[in-house]
Amino acid sequence: MAGRLIELPPPRGPLSEQLFEALEGPPHTRLACPGLIEPGDPLADDDLQLALYVAYELHYSSIAGVDEGWEWSPSLLSFRGALERPFEEALAELVQPAEATELESVGAALQAIVAEDPGPPLSRYMETQGTKEQMLEHVVHRSAYQLKEADPHSWAIPRLGAAPKAALLEVQFDEYGGGNAERMHSALFAKTMARLGLDPTYGRYLDRWPGITLATVNLITNFGLHRRRRGALVGHLAGFEMTSSIPNRRYGNALRRLGYGREVTHFYDEHVEADAVHENIAAWDLAGGLAAEEPEVAADILFGARALLQVEAHWARHLMGAWERGETSLRSPLVPVAA
């Protein structure tokens, strides 16, 4: 597979318009900082989340017609900082602060946090009632992260002490297919997409992802790019692994109910088994290990897990709300609506 290359989608408002226009020029172009950004709901704001997503994407992928020197351009970083501020403030408002008793055992606190998942029962709905069209939409939303699954969490590797680093690598080695490119989880997801008749090209559906879907990825990237958020990044991974095996069994069941075979469900079946292993390592050896080495980031570990659950809940409400209204949950439907 060739290196990643995405195309700039059409802008969705003044922020993405200003950014994309600048990106078409050389990196030294002065990119004026936007003024005060006050969207109603920063997590779901199409313009804000798209501009932030593309600013972050410079670290993951080439962008057609964009000089790769933009990645570390001071004007880009300062513009990106202005986009991050309202996003981070919205997260801080949404997430309850950790209690002192929780910090005594981060592993146990994580177990309690995921047991109170604030989201609607999306995976249960898909398992029992979801239509083929809804399943395809779900896969298209998820491709925003799954085609680079594990990559942003790898940014934590050089930032951790030996014990939590070893735990992280025990998880990541498995995520990356145990050294086998074909078994890499992102490759399994691409195979599922192709068998469903979807295009597994990285970034292919960028224009269809609504702001809240972009926010699910921007959240991890935000934690991953800032070393000061290493606690949150680890908490995000722990929360992700701890809320994976049961929903993924349900998504696999949904696909089986819709008539698909093992070649399509493999990605989901693999995650039932893999994440039943990973969640324990992530909660106790990785998150617990980091909290033991650096108690000052323990509260941020829990923040990362709670932020994940809140953003995922927001995203799931978006999907189920759109479907209840009989609408597509993407920005444009995958298949033409029958007249």
Added chain:
Amino acid sequence: MPPDQLSPATITPYPDGPYLVRGDFAVTDQEGNQLPVERRTIALCRCGKSRMRPFCDGTHKLIGFKAPSGQEPWPGA
């Protein structure tokens, strides 16, 4: 600390969760036939309710399974 693949096998019960098995191991049925294992570290069901026994599928979280990582004290001790 988890051993590498050439180290002897270790079995670690995780709090309220499965047994994680690492190191040099094989899982067999009672006739000695090996069960397929495709990863270095595996999780064996400890709560008894997994739908893919002997492997863990995360069901312990749904049934509120509780058990410590270390040995449980004798009743009444």
